[in-house]
Amino acid sequence: MLATFRQPRNAVLLAVAVLIAIGCASAGVWQVHRYGWKRGVNDVLRANDRAAVVPVGSLLSQRVVTGDALQFRRVSARGRYDAVGQLLVRQREVNGSPAYLVLTPLRTDSGPTLLVVRGWLASDGSATSVVHAPPPPAGMVDVVARLYPSETERSEAGVPAGQVDRIAVPSLAARLGSPTYGAYAELIRQRPAGRGLSSFGAPDMSNPAGGAFELQHLAYVVQWFIFAIIALALPYVLIRIERRSGTGRERPTIAAPVSNHS
Numbered sequence: 001m002l003a004t005f006r007q008p009r010n011a012v013l014l015a016v017a018v019l020i021a022i023g024c025a026s027a028g029v030w031q032v033h034r035y036g037w038k039r040g041v042n043d044v045l046r047a048n049d050r051a052a053v054v055p056v057g058s059l060l061s062q063r064v065v066t067g068d069a070l071q072f073r074r075v076s077a078r079g080r081y082d083a084v085g086q087l088l089v090r091q092r093e094v095n096g097s098p099a100y101l102v103l104t105p106l107r108t109d110s111g112p113t114l115l116v117v118r119g120w121l122a123s124d125g126s127a128t129s130v131v132h133a134p135p136p137p138a139g140m141v142d143v144v145a146r147l148y149p150s151e152t153e154r155s156e157a158g159v160p161a162g163q164v165d166r167i168a169v170p171s172l173a174a175r176l177g178s179p180t181y182g183a184y185a186e187l188i189r190q191r192p193a194g195r196g197l198s199s200f201g202a203p204d205m206s207n208p209a210g211g212a213f214e215l216q217h218l219a220y221v222v223q224w225f226i227f228a229i230i231a232l233a234l235p236y237v238l239i240r241i242e243r244r245s246g247t248g249r250e251r252p253t254i255a256a257p258v259s260n261h262s
Helices: 008-050 169-176 214-247
Strands: 074-081 087-094 097-108 113-122 140-149 180-191
Touching: 008 214, 074 113, 074 180, 087 113, 113 140, 113 169, 169 180
Parallel strands: 113 180
Antiparallel strands: 074 097, 074 140, 087 097, 097 113, 140 180
16 A cells, blocks of 8 residues: 555645645644633633622722623622713614613712613614613612623714714723723612613623634534544545456456357
């Protein structure tokens, strides 16, 4: 068999198969790393969701939070809502339908302002609609909310007044002109209760990091390594088939002419 692969045609076939196998194996190794990363992030997020409620000041400062370390942590805060600073976050989706998020600054009695998504309103999908959200409760309120990291900055050119596309904490803090905690929060409950907004359900913890599920990454690992094995085996199989088809044919026999001598 080794002598067979010394033939130029078969040597090229083997080289191509080896390159394909290396590519497949590399993809499999990458999926192993993806699985490890996904499992680690999911474990962190699930632990955050199970953690006890703590005062917001014990977790957050004005430093902007962008990673997963604090996502889904539950915090408590006390303060007064800033109805003048209330904004609608457009082009969102809740329960599979277009929606506006109602974002209201909470001027906490502990110092910095906490950006709180109090609930959501249904949207007709229009980019230019003028929507009026109900005002927040007046006076002092006590809230329990779930933390989310700041979203990335984006140009707000052409966005209707009173609306934003992104919950980017630095730009919103500059807009408010006051010290602001470095993450925003999604309301779970408050006293006194508000009216006129739909509330959020608990987040799905089956795959909190999003994207492919953990077991899908394991399936991809198996798939890529099977492809690598197939690629390496294919030249051998093709050569065996070719040799069998070449040696298995019987050459036609030609009968010698019969001479009749009387």
